[in-house]
Amino acid sequence: MAENIILRNKFFVADKLLDGVTRITGLAGELCYLIEGTERTLLIDGLSGVGSLRAFVRELTELPVTMVATHGHIDHIGAAWEYGEVFIHPDDIALMYTEMHSSVESRLKFTGSNPAMEKRTKTREEDVPPAHGIKTYPVYDGDVFQLGGMKIEVIGVPGHTYGTLVFLDRAKRVVYSGDACNINTLLHLVGSTTVEEYLQSLQHFKTFQKDFDVTYGGHIRSAVPNTIIDDGIAMCRRILNETDEAVPLGSYAQGAFLASDRGADYVPKCGGYCNIVYRKDMKQKRVHPEILGAPNYYR
Incomplete structure (x- = not known):
C-alpha cells in the first residue's frame, strides 16, 4: 500500500482517503470507511469481525460512531457483533444471521483466504467476537445520515443482495458502494x-x-x-x-x-x-x- 497510513495493528490498517474520510483494511483485504462530521462519525461496513474493529475505530475518532452496512455478508457485517447494533436494510437481516455470514469458524476461514494478509498475523478463535442477537435499525433508499456539517444519502441498489445499499456524499461527489x-x-x-x-x-x-x-x-x-x-x-x-x-x-x-x-x-x-x-x-x-x-x- 502506498497510501497515507494513519494507524495500523496486526488486524487492520487505516489510511486517509479524503478529508474527513478514513479507509480501513481488514485481514482479507476487505474495506470499510469511516466518515467524520462535526457531531458524529459514520462507519460504512464492519469488515469480517476478526480483531476488534470497534477498539481500532476508537483510536481514530473521539466522536460517537454509527455503523451502517451496505449489505449482510460476512466481510461487511463483522463489527456489528461488537457494536451490538447496526443500521441495515431489513431484507438482509436474516442473511447476516446465517452461519455462513456470522459464525466464528466462517470468519476465521474468510480471513485466511488471503495468504498475503494472513502472513501479518495468525488468528485464533479468541480474536473473533461471537455473533449474538443485536439491535437492527431499518435503513432505506432515500434516508439521510446527518453527521454535523455533512450528510450521507442512502441509495438502494438491490442485486448482490436484496438489501444492498450504497452511500452518497454529494459534497465530495463520492459514493461508497460496497x-x-x-x-x-x-x-x-x-x-x-x-x-x-x-x-x-x-x-x-x-x-x-x-x-x-x-x-x-x-x-x-x-x-x-x-x-x-x-x-x-x-x-x-x-x-x-x-x-x-x-x-x-x-x-x-x-x-x-x-x-x-x-x-x-x-x-x-x-x-x-x-x-x-x-x-x-x-x-x-x-x-x-x-x-x-x-x-x-x-x-
Whole structure:
C-alpha cells in the first residue's frame, strides 16, 4: 500500500482517503470507511469481525460512531457483533444471521483466504467476537445520515443482495458502494436478485449519476468512475439478450457463468468496469428466496 497510513495493528490498517474520510483494511483485504462530521462519525461496513474493529475505530475518532452496512455478508457485517447494533436494510437481516455470514469458524476461514494478509498475523478463535442477537435499525433508499456539517444519502441498489445499499456524499461527489457494482459483481448467491431486477436497480442508481464522480467499493482500492453504472446496465442487457460470453466458472462457482471473460487486469475483456457472475435460472424475475421473505426495497 502506498497510501497515507494513519494507524495500523496486526488486524487492520487505516489510511486517509479524503478529508474527513478514513479507509480501513481488514485481514482479507476487505474495506470499510469511516466518515467524520462535526457531531458524529459514520462507519460504512464492519469488515469480517476478526480483531476488534470497534477498539481500532476508537483510536481514530473521539466522536460517537454509527455503523451502517451496505449489505449482510460476512466481510461487511463483522463489527456489528461488537457494536451490538447496526443500521441495515431489513431484507438482509436474516442473511447476516446465517452461519455462513456470522459464525466464528466462517470468519476465521474468510480471513485466511488471503495468504498475503494472513502472513501479518495468525488468528485464533479468541480474536473473533461471537455473533449474538443485536439491535437492527431499518435503513432505506432515500434516508439521510446527518453527521454535523455533512450528510450521507442512502441509495438502494438491490442485486448482490436484496438489501444492498450504497452511500452518497454529494459534497465530495463520492459514493461508497460496497459490492453493489464492480469488476466481479456476484448475482449467483443465496440472497441475490435476478439479473432483470438488478438492471432495474442500476437504472435507479443511474438517476444519481450526475451527483458523483467516483465510487469506492468493498474490495477494490482504486476509485472507479461513475460510468461503471452504464457498464453494468449494458452487461445486464447482454445477459438478458443472451449476447454475453457466458463463461462457465466450474468449481469456483458451480453452475454460474461470468458475463465476460477477464483480462489480465481482471476487468472485462469486452470493455468497461462491470462484470457479472450469474446463474441462468436467475435471469428473470421470480419468487424471492424464502430466507429473506417479501422484498421491501423502499419505504
